[in-house]
Amino acid sequence: MSNPNLNFRHLYYFWVVAKEGGITRAARRLGVAVQTISMQLSLLEKAVGKTLFAPQGRRIVLTEAGRLALGYADQIFMLGEQLQEVLSEDDVGQNMRLTVGISDSLPKLIAYRLLEVALLMPQRIRIACYDGEFEALLADLALHRLDVVLTDRPVNPGTSLRVFSHALGDCQISFFGTEPLAQAYREHFPASLNGAPVLLPTRNNTLRVRLDQWFEMNGLRPNIVGEFEDSALLTTFGRSGLGMFPAPMALAADIREQFNAVPVGELADVREYYYAVSAELKIRHPVVEAILSAPHTGVFGKEPGKNVS
Missing domain, CATH: 3.40.190.290 (D-Maltodextrin-Binding Protein; domain 2)
Structure with missing residues (x-):
């Protein structure tokens, strides 16, 4: 079932975790608590109805759904960066x-x-x-x-x-x-x-x-x-x-x-x-x-x- 109210802050936290390779490093980059990141990821997974990360030893790795979501997140936030760059031009x-x-x-x-x-x-x-x-x-x-x-x-x-x-x-x-x-x-x-x-x-x-x-x-x-x-x-x-x-x-x-x-x-x-x-x-x-x-x-x-x- 589609969710028209997807929270893009949750998606952004997911994107940073995927790019940084872990919750701790993502929390350090974003300047927030590890618990905050974990909670945002849980809310995102609940919203989309899919598990995006799976434990692998002491690490977490992307699931198949997570890899699919990352591809879309890459495009979304790259376009966001381009939008900011274009709008900042005189x-x-x-x-x-x-x-x-x-x-x-x-x-x-x-x-x-x-x-x-x-x-x-x-x-x-x-x-x-x-x-x-x-x-x-x-x-x-x-x-x-x-x-x-x-x-x-x-x-x-x-x-x-x-x-x-x-x-x-x-x-x-x-x-x-x-x-x-x-x-x-x-x-x-x-x-x-x-x-x-x-x-x-x-x-x-x-x-x-x-x-x-x-x-x-x-x-x-x-x-x-x-x-x-x-x-x-x-x-x-x-x-x-x-x-x-x-x-x-x-x-x-x-x-x-x-x-x-x-x-x-x-x-x-x-x-x-x-x-x-x-x-x-x-x-x-x-x-x-x-x-x-x-x-x-x-x-x-x-x-x-x-x-x-």
Whole structure:
């Protein structure tokens, strides 16, 4: 039986206990007595008609109902924090807010190009960007902490998260390097890569998988002098001349300007793919809609693809 008078203070105490991992720690964080927390939890369980915590030795753990309730509580209190943040702004009601997760493997110049459409909209847009690991960003997206995630890979079809991938396009990959490196290795490329110093993404990166396959197919054994999970750190080391690095050919002008690096040679059949991931199949945020519907011809040289999951 539903309870229209659910007490959100009780729910908040439950949420803090779950986050802190125990009643004592929750009481310390909230500045109240342990007995107060216990009483609030009992009242909440009575209101919903379910046991939310179960004893496990000297600890308490969430029941199945408790885990379900925690998911909803996460969304409720995250939205509450966002509400407070939005209402505290001086220009409340004048800006449309877009909260974006950017996968750490996605080239930041590509992320900027994909978000440029938001800057051209007639409304005033306030963008908040968060860089992080792919799986962590998906979890935040599923909890509606983010409006969209920009990444270089689609969501695994077997994921339990209710999130959806939208293909935006792809780019030809080339190796870039400082002028001295380009002069030394451009001739006879790609055979010149044998023993040449290169900087690569780490092995959990989708582009790295394609690069390793390409090296193997062409019988190449470059000297890997650095591996980086963050694409921005990789290009920063590339600017120093430590080694050549892979990047989208479409960004050649930006890479020359920002990193003083030039193309050494294109990698035939190696491309990088880009996706927007949303929490709902039918997009409702107008800025996310604009990102998905934009042609992105300046980035990819072709129209974006259709939804892939």
